[in-house]
Amino acid sequence: MKTLVERVNNTQYSTIEDIIVENVCNNKNEQPFYVVNMQDIYRKHMDWLVLMPRVKPFYAVKCNDNPEVLAFLASLGTGFDCASKVEIDTILGLGVKPDNIIYANPCKTKSFIKHAQHVGVNLMTFDNELELHKVAQLHPNSRLVLRIKGDDSHSRCKFNVKFGADLEKAYDLLSLASKLYLNVVGVSFHIGSDCDHPSVYTDVIARCRYVFDLGAKLGHKMTILDIGGGFPGNDNAPIPFEQHARIINRALDIYFPKVDDHGNETNVTIIAEPGRYYVASAFTLAAMVIAKRVETLPDGQECFMYYLNDGVYGAFNNTIFEHATAEPSPLLDEGELYKRNIRLSTLWGPTCDSIDCVKRDFYFPELNIGEWLVFPNMGAYTCCVATTFNGFERAKLIIADDKE
Structure with a gap:
């Protein structure tokens, strides 16, 4: 062959x-x-660690699933954003631990949910009531992340038309999760790819803070913030990654500081789902x-x-x-x-x-x-x-x- x-x-x-x-x-x-x-991918990874040190990258496998690239990123210690059974199995086959995978497809095939439960991939997203019922039946011990909508009007590729819950639905979804004895651990969003107005991160991260606090009041142990993907991967991008990082870091310091007002560590894990950033x-x-x-x-x-x-x-x-x-x-x-x-x-x-x-x-x-x-x-x-x-x-x- x-x-x-x-x-x-x-x-x-x-x-x-x-x-x-x-x-x-x-x-x-x-x-x-x-x-x-491959050195370009390594350079991007090192830049990420310097520019957004609080945010762990979970590479979006769908962007480029070349085995050499995936193996190299695994060797660098990135996590992985998977959307299907095949992607999950591919990443596990590289020796990546299940805890370093987020099943970031809000609307999942039933057999895929069962497979995630079988192989120990517990972290997964949702954005609607019917998905919660499905997960309660098939993977009740999962750790769920509620995906909300952010402003994607400034992005070349938009996602709100397909995924994400409106902010006013967050209370009902979190309440239903409690009634179903499901463990919601965080919130996520995706403002779309190639955003030319990165200031929208400030607003959506503030929304995430609201959902975090709402979840905590309803008894959920909220510990994860997922800021999505869509970061520029071209060196000549109109809005360079450095500018995105500055705005995101500032918003994180305001709404998800490392230390609270009493000097205690907040212990919030912040992740992202970069794809094109690494490989474009x-x-x-x-x-x-x-x-x-x-x-x-x-x-x-x-x-x-x-x-x-x-x-x-x-x-x-x-x-x-x-x-x-x-x-x-x-x-x-x-x-x-x-x-x-x-x-x-x-x-x-x-x-x-x-x-x-x-x-x-x-x-x-x-x-x-x-x-x-x-x-x-x-x-x-x-x-x-x-x-x-x-x-x-x-x-x-x-x-x-x-x-x-």
């Missing part, structure tokens, strides 16, 4: 681009590929121009159409489901690049579906068949969602290790 993962020793190369060039020269089957920079910038995709044609538009302008060996049914599904924008760079030296004419261009994927368009109507240096394009920041919701529609292979992964 042909493997889709290779490893290279990064110390043999000076840059990720060197690895790409080397593999382009040896890529005789014209297959797209990623280069995965670690993956760089290389795709080749397999065909080209020029079409004259109604206004007389020529549009240069390039057909790539990867598209929206593969790595670029993020342009549809994540509203991402592909950012291509030609794999050309600077001297050659300046010789090229700038053309109105459109990038198409390889399939026979007209929806398979990577990027439309932008100006770009003219390309030739057989040349390669490089796309940075391709680690989030790309390879894990890719298909083989129309018989086109998924991009292979080349893991760049630094052995020193």
Whole structure:
């Protein structure tokens, strides 16, 4: 069976681009590929520990479930946010303890709840009455986290339409949990991905404080705050992670301080569910121009159409489901690049579906068949969602290790 993962020793190369060039020269089957920079993931983890030291990351497996990435994150001591039986089993198979997993799917399959109980995964989220009845029947010893809605109006990918309880329903849900003898231990939220207004964290963390106190009055031992995910993973994000961290830390100090007014430790465990933060910038995709044609538009302008060996049914599904924008760079030296004419261009994927368009109507240096394009920041919701529609292979992964 042909493997889709290779490893290279990064110390043999000076840059990720060197690895790409080397593999382009040896890529005789014209297959797209990623280069995965594990050092970038390590850098992100160390940045997290410095910038948000009170918040333990539980990596969102759904964002990128590459086994090499998951094993590396496990070795760094992260927790994991799982949403299904398969994800739970995958993480447990890495030797991760059940206590380092949160089953963060508010609406769960019955058999999955039973499986979580069987393997000792007890921490799980909920947001409605019917889910509480289900959990009471199938996993009564679970430790539950109530997911509430936060303001996701400033986020590119919104979640309130699918998950989260309105704040006014918190009392009834917590009361029902008490009547069902269920143990609610905390509260969570998710303001959506790529939020461009991180000040919304202050309001939703204040709401969490209200729910915490409400739960305590109803007899629940509230000890966990889960601030969700959606943190930026691109180094050139409009709102850098550092700014998110400053606002979150300030809100935590106000509403969930480490020490109360009497000088006692509050003993609240704060976690988050970062996905794209860890992996987006670690993956760089290389795709080749397999065909080209020029079409004259109604206004007389020529549009240069390039057909790539990867598209929206593969790595670029993020342009549809994540509203991402592909950012291509030609794999050309600077001297050659300046010789090229700038053309109105459109990038198409390889399939026979007209929806398979990577990027439309932008100006770009003219390309030739057989040349390669490089796309940075391709680690989030790309390879894990890719298909083989129309018989086109998924991009292979080349893991760049630094052995020193």
